[in-house]
Amino acid sequence: MARFHLQTLNAMLGLRLVGICSPTSEKRNDLRDEFGIENAFGNAAEMFQETNPDAVFIAVSHAVTFQVSSLVLELGLPCLIEKPAAYSSGQIAELVKLANKSGCLNMVGLNRRFYSTVNQALLAVMQQGPIRGILVEAHEAILEYRSRRQFDESLYGNWMIANSVHAIDLLRMIGGEVVNIQTSKREINESRGDHFTGAIEFADGALGTFVAHWNAGSGHGMKIYGEGIVAELYPLEEGFLRYASGRVIKLHPDWTDRKFKAGLYAQDTAFLQSVCDGTRSPFPASDLKDNFKTMCLIEQIQGRN
Amino acid sequence: MALWPRDWRMLPSGETLGDVAPQFLGHSANVLVRVESVRTMSHTANTFGGYAGRIFLQMRKEIRRRRLEVGEAGWGIPQPQPARLRGISATKHYRVAVIGAGSQGMSQCQGLLAVKGIQVVGLSDINVERLNQVGDSMNLASNTRFSDANEMLRKAAPLDMVSIATTAPHHVALGRLALTSGVKRILLEKPIDVSLREARAFREECIRANTLLAVNYSRRWTLDYRAINRCISRGFIGEPRSIFVTVGKGELGMHASHYFDLCHYLFNSNPAWVVSNLEPVRERNPRGATFEDPSGFCLFTFENGARAYIDFSSDLGPKDPFVAIKGTHGRITVDEQRMFWTLQSRSQRLWSIPFAEPLKSSTLFSRVAADLLSRPPVTATEESGLVALEMVIGSHLAQRRSGHQVTFPITNEDSEIGVTFP
Numbered sequence: 001m002a003r004f005h006l007q008t009l010n011a012m013l014g015l016r017l018v019g020i021c022s023p024t025s026e027k028r029n030d031l032r033d034e035f036g037i038e039n040a041f042g043n044a045a046e047m048f049q050e051t052n053p054d055a056v057f058i059a060v061s062h063a064v065t066f067q068v069s070s071l072v073l074e075l076g077l078p079c080l081i082e083k084p085a086a087y088s089s090g091q092i093a094e095l096v097k098l099a100n101k102s103g104c105l106n107m108v109g110l111n112r113r114f115y116s117t118v119n120q121a122l123l124a125v126m127q128q129g130p131i132r133g134i135l136v137e138a139h140e141a142i143l144e145y146r147s148r149r150q151f152d153e154s155l156y157g158n159w160m161i162a163n164s165v166h167a168i169d170l171l172r173m174i175g176g177e178v179v180n181i182q183t184s185k186r187e188i189n190e191s192r193g194d195h196f197t198g199a200i201e202f203a204d205g206a207l208g209t210f211v212a213h214w215n216a217g218s219g220h221g222m223k224i225y226g227e228g229i230v231a232e233l234y235p236l237e238e239g240f241l242r243y244a245s246g247r248v249i250k251l252h253p254d255w256t257d258r259k260f261k262a263g264l265y266a267q268d269t270a271f272l273q274s275v276c277d278g279t280r281s282p283f284p285a286s287d288l289k290d291n292f293k294t295m296c297l298i299e300q301i302q303g304r305n
Numbered sequence: 306m307a308l309w310p311r312d313w314r315m316l317p318s319g320e321t322l323g324d325v326a327p328q329f330l331g332h333s334a335n336v337l338v339r340v341e342s343v344r345t346m347s348h349t350a351n352t353f354g355g356y357a358g359r360i361f362l363q364m365r366k367e368i369r370r371r372r373l374e375v376g377e378a379g380w381g382i383p384q385p386q387p388a389r390l391r392g393i394s395a396t397k398h399y400r401v402a403v404i405g406a407g408s409q410g411m412s413q414c415q416g417l418l419a420v421k422g423i424q425v426v427g428l429s430d431i432n433v434e435r436l437n438q439v440g441d442s443m444n445l446a447s448n449t450r451f452s453d454a455n456e457m458l459r460k461a462a463p464l465d466m467v468s469i470a471t472t473a474p475h476h477v478a479l480g481r482l483a484l485t486s487g488v489k490r491i492l493l494e495k496p497i498d499v500s501l502r503e504a505r506a507f508r509e510e511c512i513r514a515n516t517l518l519a520v521n522y523s524r525r526w527t528l529d530y531r532a533i534n535r536c537i538s539r540g541f542i543g544e545p546r547s548i549f550v551t552v553g554k555g556e557l558g559m560h561a562s563h564y565f566d567l568c569h570y571l572f573n574s575n576p577a578w579v580v581s582n583l584e585p586v587r588e589r590n591p592r593g594a595t596f597e598d599p600s601g602f603c604l605f606t607f608e609n610g611a612r613a614y615i616d617f618s619s620d621l622g623p624k625d626p627f628v629a630i631k632g633t634h635g636r637i638t639v640d641e642q643r644m645f646w647t648l649q650s651r652s653q654r655l656w657s658i659p660f661a662e663p664l665k666s667s668t669l670f671s672r673v674a675a676d677l678l679s680r681p682p683v684t685a686t687e688e689s690g691l692v693a694l695e696m697v698i699g700s701h702l703a704q705r706r707s708g709h710q711v712t713f714p715i716t717n718e719d720s721e722i723g724v725t726f727p
Contacts, residue, residue, distance in 0.1 A: 123532075277651065
């Protein structure tokens with residue numbers, strides 16, 4: 001993800017990339033040379049001291065995200081933390097405390113929220129009336145991922161938090177505040193479950209459904225139901241609007257989603273603008289305080305609380 | 306070639322001519338422009354020469370329509386569902402009567418007849434010629450036309466709803482006739498009345514009689530303003546703090562009051578005080594010489610600290626309403642004449658969204674009527690109608706107090722200032 005962020009940051013004017021930190025010298029030097037970053041460091045604390053940055057993008061491995069984020073928040077540096085910010089709601093709560101104590105701005109990197117297709121779908125459905133329902137499917141090819149042996153067990157064991165967080169977070173982005181949830185799961189190959197369904201009630205009256213069958217293949221998708229309109233996004237990067245009259249209109253990603261990793265340019269711009277303004281970024285951005293609610297929802301779906 | 310004509314109308318077929326003007330006037334191709342088709346197309350066809358010209362125009366229209374489909378709004382021309390009765394009401398038939406056969410009365414009849422399940426069983430007006438003109442154009446049977454409202458309420462009973470589309474001084478008096486006859490849904494044209502005391506009293510009478518009272522501030526029912534309200538509620542632009550409206554040359558009661566109510570709706574807060582500058586009335590009011598409805602501008606603050614400036618001064622030229630809503634993190638603009646709105650969160654994409662449907666009186670009235678007959682209204686209640694009337698009265702008071710601010714709520718004594726708006 002670091003490379004993707006650097007691609008978008010490199011395309012922005014008025015920005016200096018003052019430092020990159022990675023424990024692997026080859027990796028950090030390659031990125032420094034490729035993107036014209038001023039300095040490369042092996043130690044984060046040293047980097048912050050030397051460069052005194054205005055903002056930090058945290059795109060480290062999942063295993064150390066919590067530790068690095070804690071350090072950055074303690075220092076009071078505005079930061080964008082790539083998802084997942086932590087592996088539990090308890091850890092997120094700790095990060096929220098650190099952010100409140102230092103008063104620093106933060107955002108969690110849930111770039112699906114900034115997809116042009118997702119926002120188009122939301123606006124088109126809202127134009128016709130209130131949101132009535134959301135269906136989110138988040139199927140993961142967990143057996144395939146495991147067989148690749150790329151990551152350690154802490155990641156595979158928390159796969160829903162590591163990857164399905166995008167889809168579950170979209171439920172909240174589209175539907176709003178969750179007031180009730182009923183869930184079921186089956187544990188076929190995974191001890192924490194690999195088949196999930198959830199029926200969700202939102203504060204505004206919409207009903208949501210979450211479905212995940214991890215052994216059926218992979219792919220995230222969503223449907224948003226409104227008054228005489230359904231938005232279907234399968235995959236999330238593209239989709240259709242279907243009107244009750246029968247008319248179907250294709251949704252197209254905008255140029256920022258085609259040129260860069262989808263959603264990232266809009267997300268990074270929103271974060272940096274909030275740093276310039278000194279205020280929290282508006283909807284659809286999600287900060288740690290908001291991400292805590294998504295994490296709680298994930299834990300409810302998994303039956304962990 | 307007149308690319309930017311004075312009148313903006315949808316094409317007869319319901320399609321739009323797409324982005325004809327932007328190529329020449331430098332606008333974004335994503336802005337939906339509705340151009341009066343007949344004059345432009347016929348002129349162009351003649352210019353290009355007959356059949357070949359028409360083929361060319363059709364092809365160009367189709368290409369532009371397809372381009373609009375993939376425009377920045379992403380979803381091209383919206384396809385709103387028509388107004389309809391909902392739930393169990395969808396299987397019932399409703400008997401509705403209209404008092405007043407002026408232009409508003411005619412729009413209301415058109416709107417009512419467009420909703421399946423609603424029958425216009427009575428139309429009354431003291432002007433028999435006007436009554437028959439509207440009755441003929443609406444194909445209303447002669448036994449549904451009355452020159453006396455009381456007689457209509459008696460003979461057309463039982464009635465599910467009565468709509469009063471006369472000028473404002475008669476609203477409450479006629480509303481009382483409907484209330485006495487036992488009608489359970491009463492819809493008044495705006496403003497609710499010229500007297501705040503009478504309006505408040507009538508509201509209490511309706512509550513005691515368990516009768517639904519609503520005021521036709523129809524922008525609350527438009528799909529687009531409701532969508533804008535949803536965007537604001539979601540936080541797309543943060544907290545709304547300021548609304549700026551330029552109406553064009555308009556009148557306080559007839560035009561500006563729509564936007565007073567709109568600001569009340571979007572801010573979701575009651576007005577706190579007003580200052581105004583109203584121009585002396587120099588021209589005869591088109592609705593009658595007894596009416597005085599000045600142009601000018603007003604500045605309101607609301608209880609939540611937000612502000613609204615509504616300008617309907619006579620030097621603004623023809624009506625071309627433009628609304629700008631500024632929030633803490635973005636803004637929304639609404640161009641009612643050109644029928645699109647824009648949404649921009651701070652540093653985010655600029656969304657240009659074509660209106661789901663035109664702001665046509667009859668179309669909006671269909672939605673109002675269908676809503677009232679299906680369930681209690683969720684937007685314009687009698688309370689919001691009263692607030693809008695207070696804002697109108699307050700504006701008059703502020704003017705009479707040489708521009709000093711007038712705080713809300715207005716007392717009944719203060720409200721008896723003898724204004725006569727239509």
